Structures are given as structure tokens and as C-alpha cells.
Amino acid sequence: MKKLLESLSLIEKKVLPFLEEKSISEICKKSNLDKVTVLRALEYLNNKKIINFETEKKRVIDVGVNGALYRKKWLPERRLLFLLDERRIISLNDAQKQSSLSSDEFKVSLGVLKAKALIEIKNGKIVLSASREEISKKSMEELFLESLPIDEDTLTPEQAFSFKLLQKRKEIVQVEERKKFLIKITPLGKEVMNSKELTYDLIEQITPKILKKEQNWKSKKFRRYDVTLPVPKINGGKRHFVNSSIDYARKVWTEMGFVEMEGEIIQPSFWVFDALFTAQDHPVREMQDTFFVSEKGKLPDKKILDSVKLAHEKGVGGSRGWNYKWDEEEAKKMVLRTHTTVLSAKTLSNLKKEDFPKKYFAVGKVFRNETVDWSHGFEFYQTEGIVVDPDLNFGNLLGYLKEFYKKMGFSKVRFSPAYFPYTEPSVEVNVWHPERKVWLELGGAGIFRPEITIPLLGLDVPVLAWGLGFDRIITDYYKINDLRELYKNDITKLRKAKAWMKV
Amino acid sequence: MANVKFDRATFEKEIGKLDLKMQEKIALFGTPVESLDDETIEIEIFPNRPDLLGYHGFKRSFLSFLGKKTGFKNYKLNNPEKNYEVKVESSVKDVRPFTVCAIVRGLKFDDKKIKEIVEIQEKLHSTVGRQRKKLAIGIYPLEKIALPITYKAIEPDKIKFQPLEYPKEMSGLEILQRHPTGKEYAHLLAGKIKFPIFIDSEQSVLSMPPVINSEKTGRVTNKTKDIFVECSGFDFEILEKCLNILISNFAEMGGKVYSMKVGGKVTPNFKSEFRDLSLEKTNRILGLDLNEKQIKECLERMGYNYKNGKVEIPPWRMDILHEIDLIEDIAIAYGYENFIPKIPPVSTVGSENSKEIVKRKIAEIFSGLGFLEVSNYHLTKKEDQFVKMGIPEKEESEFIELESSKTDFNILRKDLVHYLLKNFSENSDSEYPQKLFEMGKVFQIKKSKELKEEERLSSGFTPGNFTDLVQTLDYLFSNLNLKYEIKEEVKSSLPFVEGRSGEIFLEGEKIGLIGEVHPKILKNWKIKMPVSLFEINLEKIFKKFE
Known part of the structure; x- marks a missing residue:
């Protein structure tokens, strides 16, 4: 009880003594608060179970425009009756003039009085047939008009009849939908109202003014809050969820000792394809699959160029090569990189034997000439890695991949054979999705072929390499079914998006 | 695929x-x-x-x-019988220079088998054949052909035969113009003075490669028992391999394979290749410790023979370019599931790219100010980049167009601000104020034809005015401990209101623009709230922290 009393806010306490008033407007008047505030206070009191506060919608009958007028100045038939009371017999013309009724009102009045057998019409004259007593008595309609407003569902049969009659006439009555507030004081409420401990001297909001002097708050009580109440939402600033997840990948690779690579998005075909032993007639090198830019790019120095040419035409290091005539012009064509492996190729071309061992990674956008739908897009993220050291083997490659996916939250990984022009052995990584109970294809990896390492590095050293799709990891974490949502930038959704919480 | x-x-x-x-x-x-x-x-x-x-x-x-029938499978190749010959005339040299051929007898065709050979033919066409450009296959019922056959090229209007799926005879040109398959592959013969044909000794055309066979002599039915097979194209070695793939399939189906004399050679070349394999290298690359017997077993399970350090490679394998390809097959036979993933004890020091570190700091500063980061495509539409930004078509310049894009996103973005306006435009039902930022690459082509990529930062504020955004810029630069300046633009650049836009300078170098967006631009984007924007080049800022 004490807790409850301490939790009452100022407005609740102001309203409290007047809960038994008939209407909200009455409470407003007595408490000296506006209607919005009173309603809010009642809502609070309801939450605290001090009252049962209900609102219900009611159909209420009230006077119309004419009805309000007639209530002050009598109904037209009454005014005609007054005239007849003086004259007993009067011609229709005179009656209308002298009663100063409109022709509509006059017609209606005649009808009404005739129906009630208060008058008769003979030879164009009105003859009063009612007694004095009958005249002085208030009619049903008049009584009904006086009783307004009234709930439609509380009408007596007599009232209902009058209502029906008046409804036929012009704007005398009307029906409105009204909200009706019902306040019932609960037993707890009664107790609160009668409590002697109800104090008005509680501290509401702590203000700088209160804090100024110790006596303002010392030995005073603080009004209790309902700390469980919901509060309005606020918006904050934050990173885009795709970038948060990419930052996490950066962290994972750097923790494992990898150095980040960077580079252009528009690259010569040489680095995207030729240096990676992708034959010039490979379908990926067609406009159907890859975005081409009309400009031509620069090729690297002759040593690398000749070596790559040789790898394609006749093979290097015991390879047979692709056995065709390699065209330098084709290698100059600029494309939007189709994989981040282009960065690995360039990095290798700058490495020297003395630099080993080395580990590099990249996370970046890659591009494919695709249509856009829920499962396709023209740009997406890939994460790339290479490890260069003479002592590396295939099991090591699987080790790095397993560790990366473990950090991404996939503890069960499966490796199966795959094919890429630039790696051998090649492997495809599948991860087990525990909720969906399926294997997801997530990325390709392998050991670079000698046709790549010999021209770029100058020697045949195992280079572990991978280029892993990243968008599927993100869509899975954020339960996104449509790839387009990744870059849609729906502000409401971005504000609501959970933080990337992999640790 | x-x-x-x-x-x-x-x-x-x-x-x-x-x-x-x-x-x-x-x-x-x-x-x-x-x-x-x-x-x-x-x-x-x-x-x-x-x-x-x-x-x-x-x-x-x-x-x-699976270990059921391991090792190299040898199919018997029979010598050519009388007239098993394809004469190759030099006229094909400039059109489709090579062909390799064989005859297979004793195949009992039924609908299932016909379907199988049609499918393998199609798949080979679309993969190694590069949609028939590099290589095309023809299969013909031998009983309809009068041997020997000639492969030659003649003028298209002199070619006359009834192509498959067509009611009457057509000329070579008519086929390319009117026949559905002809139209599909017309580009492969376009501009050639002569078209290649296979023609039998009774002057009946078998086919016009790589386009179509004759209805009369080029349709295998379930009455067919013996067939003539040819591959034509530009790379003799690949043609040989492809024919080997076909005939080894036919041999498996129960056919008896015969060689043919083709232009002075005998095809198919069904000889195995041999390649050295180092056991030491195999174990080193795979991280295994297999003995010779185990490696032999692995190789046999992948269809090879192995003897004394030499691997015998079946003549239908196209993919063995190097020893490493054999090593991969050993790994597959060993079983990828049997490798133990293990990170090697290779010690290196990791590091992030310094640009990324700076970008993360900037993102932290903006997040602290209550700005939301967006991430837009690098590709954009001309409509968004120019039209809605109020740039007339003739002033569109320095943008990079992508060839044959499958969507209307067919240029690379030149700036980030137009995307921010697009974001505001598409989010009118989200709560205001909306404060956005984005970092990323924009692309330009200079007059010198040089392609330029630079990293930018852009920010937008709605409802927001000039002051609101200058405050943000102030906060950013003071946190980066850099001094910047805003100078009034001599002539206000779009999309800003004249007199309410400024150039941003860092150490005397212009790095960006800031301003209030002009109502006419807002109208283009259907934005009903005032917007202020800035965009700066980050490259100079990156250099300060390198």
C-alpha cells in the first residue's frame, strides 16, 4: 500500500478526489486539469488497478440543428396550436401567415395535429377540436426532445416511437457515435482514496533546481516509478550490418596473422584471368558473364607477360598449357573484377623468395554481369586469402578454411572436390546449417597451379588460396531471404537490425 | 557449368x-x-x-x-575396312580446318540410346565445344552413306540438301537465314566465302558443320546399327580427345570401333599418354605418407594404370596438363573426407590496411553523432546519377559505362551523394530526422582516358540545413585532428542552392563539397524534407595517417 501511494504521480493525485464525479468534464473542472491530462491520469490509475477505466463506444441521440431551435422556441405544431387556442377557427391562409411558420413547417404541423385528432379541416378552415386540457399537455415528441441526449439502446417504447416520428422530420434529431468513459473505483481504489498517508510532498522529476540545495531533497520521499512501463523507441547511429560483418572477417584474418591486400575494382583481364591461367576462350571472359569497360589497361613488365603467355601457349614447369595462340590485346581489356583472387595474383607477382612465409587476405566487392532477383545480384562480397611457404600442404589448406568457418559460427565443415582453372587440387567448402539441416555451398579454394606460381613468383611453391563468398554468411545471420535486401538501405530496418555479435 | x-x-x-x-x-x-x-x-x-x-x-x-572395376580400361580399336575414308580437301583450311572421324558398328539403337547420344553431343557442344564454335560433332547412320566421304568447303549457294526438321531442300545460305537451328548458329559461318560440308561418294550432303545434318543421311533412328562419327573444328588435339570421349561411350554401349583414314592420317588416336609421377611430391603436396602401392591403388581407382613411376592416362582424359592434376586425382581417391585439417605452425604478423583503420575511425565518429551507415551499389543508373541530379544529357561526362549490362545499372557511380538522395527518397515513411553516411569507391574516366577510383565519404541530413552539416564536418575534422576550410563556391554547382554551397579544403587542396540541396533536385527525387549533403575525397586524409 505504501509503495502504491508513493508511486502516484502528481496528476493522479489531483484526479483522485474526484473519481466519483459523473463525467470527465466534471473531473476536469474540479481538478483544474485539461481533458488529455485527466485521461492520461485515469489510464495510469487503471494500470495501478485503482480504478477500472473503460471506454465504450455508444450511439447517442441528440438534437439536430432544428431540434435545438425548437427546444427553445417550441415545436411548429405547438406554435400553431397556440394560435388556434386564441382563434378556434381560422382559414388556412391566415393561419400560415399569423403563425409565421414556413410552408414546410406549416404542412407538417397540420399533419401532426390532424393525426392526433386535435384539429379538423373544413372548407379551407382549421377548426380546433381539442380541449384546453389536451392543449396544455406536453406532447410525446416534446418530452422526448427535452430528454436528449439519450443512449439509443436505453429508449423506452414510447421514446422509440417519438424518435421514429422526429427522425422523419428535418434535422430535429441526430444519432452520434460517442465515446463513453466508465470509471469504476476498485476496492483498492477506495482504500487509496481514504488513505491518510497520501502525501503530496513527493519529489517528481529530479531537477537541477532540486539538486541545488540539500534541503530540497534531504529526508524527502521520491515518487515511485512503474519501471516496467514501455517507453517510446529512440534511434541511434551505427554501421551498416554488412560492414560490421566484414570488419569481423578482417579481425579473424588478422588474428591468424594475415596481412590485408587492397586494390582496384577495375582491373585488366590480364590480372583477373590470364595470370590465373584462365584460357582466353573461357566462357567467364565473355560479356555474358563479366562486366567489361571499353578502355584498355596496362600490362605488366615483359618478364611476367612472356611467362604467362608461355604458360598458356605451351605450358611451364612440365605443364602442357592450353595450346592456343595467346593474344595480348585480349589481356588488356578492362573488367570489373570477378573475384578478389586478382589481388592475390598481383601480390604474388611482387613477392620474393626471401619474403616467405607470407599470409595475405582481402575482403572486397566482386562483380558479375547478372540479372537481379532474390538469389542473384551483380555485386557481392568475397573474402580472399593466400598462404605462401615451401612446406605447406593440402591438409593445411583445409585447416585454415575450417578455422575461418568455425569463427563464422559453422562448426561442421565438409570438403569436396571442385574445379577452378587456377587451383589444383581444388576444394569446395560446404558448411552444415544446424537449423535448416542442409549443407550450404560457401566457397572455393585450392593450391595454386604451377602455371600461376612459376610466372608470378618465379618458382613452383605451394600457395594455398581461397575466395569465399561472404554474402551468404551475412544473409544467414540476419535471416534475410532476399539478397537485394543487403543493399536496399531501408532505414527502419537498418535501425532495427541486430548488431553483428559473433565473438 | x-x-x-x-x-x-x-x-x-x-x-x-x-x-x-x-x-x-x-x-x-x-x-x-x-x-x-x-x-x-x-x-x-x-x-x-x-x-x-x-x-x-x-x-x-x-x-x-567405388573400387569395383578399377584401372585403365582398354577398348579395342579395329583397323579401317575398305572405303573407311574421309578425304579432306584443302578448301576447308580457312573455314573449319580439321576433322577427326570414326565408325562404330553393332550398336543396337533404341529410343533410350538415341536420347543418350543426343544428350552427350549437346553437352560436349556447350562445354568444350564452346557452343559449337571450337568444336562440333556429327553422328550419321552408316547404312545411308556411300563411302568414302569427302570433307570440303564450297560456295554456300551450291550447297543443296534437306536439313533436319525441314520439309524440303535448302541452300547453305537459306539454312542460315530461315532454318531455326541455322539462324542460331549462323554467326559461326558469317562472312565465310565457302561453307564446310561432309558429302558422300554419291554426292549426297551429310551435313554442313557446325550447323546442321541432313534429314536424309544425318538422322540416327532405332533401325540404325552402324554409325559414322565426326568432330570438326580448329584444335586438332581437342577434336581427338572429344572423339575419344564419344567412342569410349559407344564402346561401353556395345559398339565395335573402327578407325578411318582421314586426310592422310588415321583417326581416332586412341593411344594412352604417359606421365611421370613423383611419389615424394605427391606426399609433400597432400601432406600424406602413402607408399607406392597405396598410390597405385588410388590411381587405379581413378581409371589410370601405374607402373614404375609412370602413369598411363586414358586417351579420353582432357584435363591432365601437369603432374599436379594426377596428384589431385590421388587426393580424390584417397578421399577428401580423410584429410586432417591442420593449421601449420607458420608464424607471421597480421595487419589491416591503414585505409580501413581510418575508415573505421570515421564510422565510429559518425555513429557517435547518431548517423546511420548505408551501403549502396557501385553500379548505378544514368537516370539516378544524372537526370535526377539535374545534369543535362550533354553535360554527362567522365562516367564509366559497362558493356552489355543485363540490368539498367549500367554505369559506375561517380559520386555517393546521388545514392544518399535515393535513400532519402525511398525512406519517406521512416522516422525523421534521418542522418546517413556512406564510405566507398567512386569511379571516373579522365579526358586522358585514365580510369580513376577514389575512396569517398558522403553524409546527408534531413531535415537539415547548412549549419547542421557544417557542425558535423567540424566535429569530424577536430576528432581527426585535421584543419579544414570551407570556401564559398564561385558558381554554385548542382545540386545545391546558390549561395549555400561551399568547397571543402584540406591544406590548400580541394577535397569536397557541402551544401543545401536545391528544391528542384528534391522535387526530382520526390523528397519533401530539406536536405543538406557533403561529400569528400578520403585519399588525402588516408595519406595523413599512413
Whole structure:
């Protein structure tokens, strides 16, 4: 009880003594608060179970425009009756003039009085047939008009009849939908109202003014809050969820000792394809699959160029090569990189034997000439890695991949054979999705072929390499079914998006 | 990428029941199962193994992998009989220079077998054949052909035959103009003075490669028993391999293969290749410790023979360019599931790119100010980049266009601000104020034809005025401990209101623009709130922190 009393806010306490008033407007008047505030206070009191506060919608009958007028100045038939009371017999013309009724009102009045057998019409004259007593008595309609407003569902049969009659006439009555507030004081409420401990001297909001002097708050009580109440939402600033997840990948690779690579998005075909032993007639090198830019790019120095040419035409290091005539012009064509492996190729071309061992990674956008739908897009993220050291083997490659996916939250990984022009052995990584109970294809990896390492590095050293799709990891974490949502930038959704919480 | 479909009942009868374990085995053979229903199994065949594109080739290799019939399978090649000859005239040199041919006898064709050979032909066309450009295959009923055959090129209007699926005779040109298949492949012969044909000794045209066969002499039916097979194209070695894939499938189907004399040579070349294999290297690359016997076993399960450090490679394998390709096959036979993933004790120091570190700091500063980061595409539409930004068509410049984009996103973005306006435009139902920022690359082509990529930062504020955004810029630069300046623009650049836009300078160098967006631009984007924007080049800022 004490807790409850301490939790009452100022407005609740102001309203409290007047809960038994008939209407909200009455409470407003007595408490000296506006209607919005009173309603809010009642809502609070309801939450605290001090009252049962209900609102219900009611159909209420009230006077119309004419009805309000007639209530002050009598109904037209009454005014005609007054005239007849003086004259007993009067011609229709005179009656209308002298009663100063409109022709509509006059017609209606005649009808009404005739129906009630208060008058008769003979030879164009009105003859009063009612007694004095009958005249002085208030009619049903008049009584009904006086009783307004009234709930439609509380009408007596007599009232209902009058209502029906008046409804036929012009704007005398009307029906409105009204909200009706019902306040019932609960037993707890009664107790609160009668409590002697109800104090008005509680501290509401702590203000700088209160804090100024110790006596303002010392030995005073603080009004209790309902700390469980919901509060309005606020918006904050934050990173885009795709970038948060990419930052996490950066962290994972750097923790494992990898150095980040960077580079252009528009690259010569040489680095995207030729240096990676992708034959010039490979379908990926067609406009159907890859975005081409009309400009031509620069090729690297002759040593690398000749070596790559040789790898394609006749093979290097015991390879047979692709056995065709390699065209330098084709290698100059600029494309939007189709994989981040282009960065690995360039990095290798700058490495020297003395630099080993080395580990590099990249996370970046890659591009494919695709249509856009829920499962396709023209740009997406890939994460790339290479490890260069003479002592590396295939099991090591699987080790790095397993560790990366473990950090991404996939503890069960499966490796199966795959094919890429630039790696051998090649492997495809599948991860087990525990909720969906399926294997997801997530990325390709392998050991670079000698046709790549010999021209770029100058020697045949195992280079572990991978280029892993990243968008599927993100869509899975954020339960996104449509790839387009990744870059849609729906502000409401971005504000609501959970933080990337992999640790 | 090629997917092949095999009949499930046949597969289960001849290879094994398709339970989960079998499906796993198929995947571990390097041919992932794409789908499986009551009637069909669909398998993906990677481009390095066209020899698996036909059912019989797949069956031979996969049974061997399962350890059932291991080792190199030798098919008997019979010597050419009388008139088993294809004369090659020099006229084909400039059109489609090479052909390799064979005859296969004793095949009992039924609808299923016909379907199988049509499918393998199609798959080879679309993969190694590069849609018939590099290589095209023809298969003909031998009983309709009068041997010997001639391969030559003649003027298209002199070619006359009834092509497949057509009611009457057409000329070479008419086929390219009017026949559906002719139209599809017309580009492969476009501009040639002469078209290649196979023609028999009675002057009946068999086909006009790589386009279409004759209805009369080029249609295999279920009455056919013996066939003539040819591959034509530009790379003799690939033609040989492709023919080997075909005839090894036909041999598996029960056919007897005969060589032919083709232009002075004898084809097919069904000789195996031999390659040295180092056991030491195999173990070193795979991180295993296999002995010679184990390696021999692995190789045999992948369809090879092994003896004394030499591997015998079947003549239908196209993918063995190097020893390393054999080592991969040993790994597949050993089983990818049997390798133990292990990170090596290779010690290196990791580091992030310094630009990324700076970008993260900037993102932290903006997040602290309550700005939300957006991430837009690098590709954009001309409509968004220019039209809605109020730039008339003739002033569109320095943008990079992408060739043959499949969507209307066909240029690279020149700035980030137009995307921020697009974001505001599409988010009018989200709560205001909206404060956005983005960092990323923009692209330009200079007059010197040089392609330029630079990293930028852009920020937008709505409802926001000039002051609101200058405050943000102030906060950013003071946190970066850099001094910047705003100078009034001499002539206000779009999309800003004249007199309410400024150039941003860092150490005397212009790095960006800031301003209030002009109502006419807002109208283009259907934005009903005031917007202020800035965009700065980050490259100079990156240099300060290198």
C-alpha cells in the first residue's frame, strides 16, 4: 500500500478526489486539469488497478440543428396550436401567415395535429377540436426532445416511437457515435482514496533546481516509478550490418596473422584471368558473364607477360598449357573484377623468395554481369586469402578454411572436390546449417597451379588460396531471404537490425 | 557449368542404390548431386571432366572410383575396312580446318540410346565445344552413306540438301537465314566465302558443320546399327580427345570401333599418354605418407594404370596438363573426407590496411553523432546519377559505362551523394530526422582516358540545413585532428542552392563539397524534407595517417 501511494504521480493525485464525479468534464473542472491530462491520469490509475477505466463506444441521440431551435422556441405544431387556442377557427391562409411558420413547417404541423385528432379541416378552415386540457399537455415528441441526449439502446417504447416520428422530420434529431468513459473505483481504489498517508510532498522529476540545495531533497520521499512501463523507441547511429560483418572477417584474418591486400575494382583481364591461367576462350571472359569497360589497361613488365603467355601457349614447369595462340590485346581489356583472387595474383607477382612465409587476405566487392532477383545480384562480397611457404600442404589448406568457418559460427565443415582453372587440387567448402539441416555451398579454394606460381613468383611453391563468398554468411545471420535486401538501405530496418555479435 | 541427368532406375540397377551414402560418394568423386527424384538424378560435371558428360563414361569412372572395376580400361580399336575414308580437301583450311572421324558398328539403337547420344553431343557442344564454335560433332547412320566421304568447303549457294526438321531442300545460305537451328548458329559461318560440308561418294550432303545434318543421311533412328562419327573444328588435339570421349561411350554401349583414314592420317588416336609421377611430391603436396602401392591403388581407382613411376592416362582424359592434376586425382581417391585439417605452425604478423583503420575511425565518429551507415551499389543508373541530379544529357561526362549490362545499372557511380538522395527518397515513411553516411569507391574516366577510383565519404541530413552539416564536418575534422576550410563556391554547382554551397579544403587542396540541396533536385527525387549533403575525397586524409 505504501509503495502504491508513493508511486502516484502528481496528476493522479489531483484526479483522485474526484473519481466519483459523473463525467470527465466534471473531473476536469474540479481538478483544474485539461481533458488529455485527466485521461492520461485515469489510464495510469487503471494500470495501478485503482480504478477500472473503460471506454465504450455508444450511439447517442441528440438534437439536430432544428431540434435545438425548437427546444427553445417550441415545436411548429405547438406554435400553431397556440394560435388556434386564441382563434378556434381560422382559414388556412391566415393561419400560415399569423403563425409565421414556413410552408414546410406549416404542412407538417397540420399533419401532426390532424393525426392526433386535435384539429379538423373544413372548407379551407382549421377548426380546433381539442380541449384546453389536451392543449396544455406536453406532447410525446416534446418530452422526448427535452430528454436528449439519450443512449439509443436505453429508449423506452414510447421514446422509440417519438424518435421514429422526429427522425422523419428535418434535422430535429441526430444519432452520434460517442465515446463513453466508465470509471469504476476498485476496492483498492477506495482504500487509496481514504488513505491518510497520501502525501503530496513527493519529489517528481529530479531537477537541477532540486539538486541545488540539500534541503530540497534531504529526508524527502521520491515518487515511485512503474519501471516496467514501455517507453517510446529512440534511434541511434551505427554501421551498416554488412560492414560490421566484414570488419569481423578482417579481425579473424588478422588474428591468424594475415596481412590485408587492397586494390582496384577495375582491373585488366590480364590480372583477373590470364595470370590465373584462365584460357582466353573461357566462357567467364565473355560479356555474358563479366562486366567489361571499353578502355584498355596496362600490362605488366615483359618478364611476367612472356611467362604467362608461355604458360598458356605451351605450358611451364612440365605443364602442357592450353595450346592456343595467346593474344595480348585480349589481356588488356578492362573488367570489373570477378573475384578478389586478382589481388592475390598481383601480390604474388611482387613477392620474393626471401619474403616467405607470407599470409595475405582481402575482403572486397566482386562483380558479375547478372540479372537481379532474390538469389542473384551483380555485386557481392568475397573474402580472399593466400598462404605462401615451401612446406605447406593440402591438409593445411583445409585447416585454415575450417578455422575461418568455425569463427563464422559453422562448426561442421565438409570438403569436396571442385574445379577452378587456377587451383589444383581444388576444394569446395560446404558448411552444415544446424537449423535448416542442409549443407550450404560457401566457397572455393585450392593450391595454386604451377602455371600461376612459376610466372608470378618465379618458382613452383605451394600457395594455398581461397575466395569465399561472404554474402551468404551475412544473409544467414540476419535471416534475410532476399539478397537485394543487403543493399536496399531501408532505414527502419537498418535501425532495427541486430548488431553483428559473433565473438 | 554443365548438369547431366541420368535415369535413376538404370543408375540403381547398374551402379548402386541412391541412398544418402551413395549421394555423398558421388559428391566426393567431384560431381555434386544437384537434384534427385523418383525418375532422374541430376549431377554437376565440372568443365575439366567432359569425359563424364555421358552416362557410360560416368558409369565407367565412378564404378572404378567405388573400387569395383578399377584401372585403365582398354577398348579395342579395329583397323579401317575398305572405303573407311574421309578425304579432306584443302578448301576447308580457312573455314573449319580439321576433322577427326570414326565408325562404330553393332550398336543396337533404341529410343533410350538415341536420347543418350543426343544428350552427350549437346553437352560436349556447350562445354568444350564452346557452343559449337571450337568444336562440333556429327553422328550419321552408316547404312545411308556411300563411302568414302569427302570433307570440303564450297560456295554456300551450291550447297543443296534437306536439313533436319525441314520439309524440303535448302541452300547453305537459306539454312542460315530461315532454318531455326541455322539462324542460331549462323554467326559461326558469317562472312565465310565457302561453307564446310561432309558429302558422300554419291554426292549426297551429310551435313554442313557446325550447323546442321541432313534429314536424309544425318538422322540416327532405332533401325540404325552402324554409325559414322565426326568432330570438326580448329584444335586438332581437342577434336581427338572429344572423339575419344564419344567412342569410349559407344564402346561401353556395345559398339565395335573402327578407325578411318582421314586426310592422310588415321583417326581416332586412341593411344594412352604417359606421365611421370613423383611419389615424394605427391606426399609433400597432400601432406600424406602413402607408399607406392597405396598410390597405385588410388590411381587405379581413378581409371589410370601405374607402373614404375609412370602413369598411363586414358586417351579420353582432357584435363591432365601437369603432374599436379594426377596428384589431385590421388587426393580424390584417397578421399577428401580423410584429410586432417591442420593449421601449420607458420608464424607471421597480421595487419589491416591503414585505409580501413581510418575508415573505421570515421564510422565510429559518425555513429557517435547518431548517423546511420548505408551501403549502396557501385553500379548505378544514368537516370539516378544524372537526370535526377539535374545534369543535362550533354553535360554527362567522365562516367564509366559497362558493356552489355543485363540490368539498367549500367554505369559506375561517380559520386555517393546521388545514392544518399535515393535513400532519402525511398525512406519517406521512416522516422525523421534521418542522418546517413556512406564510405566507398567512386569511379571516373579522365579526358586522358585514365580510369580513376577514389575512396569517398558522403553524409546527408534531413531535415537539415547548412549549419547542421557544417557542425558535423567540424566535429569530424577536430576528432581527426585535421584543419579544414570551407570556401564559398564561385558558381554554385548542382545540386545545391546558390549561395549555400561551399568547397571543402584540406591544406590548400580541394577535397569536397557541402551544401543545401536545391528544391528542384528534391522535387526530382520526390523528397519533401530539406536536405543538406557533403561529400569528400578520403585519399588525402588516408595519406595523413599512413
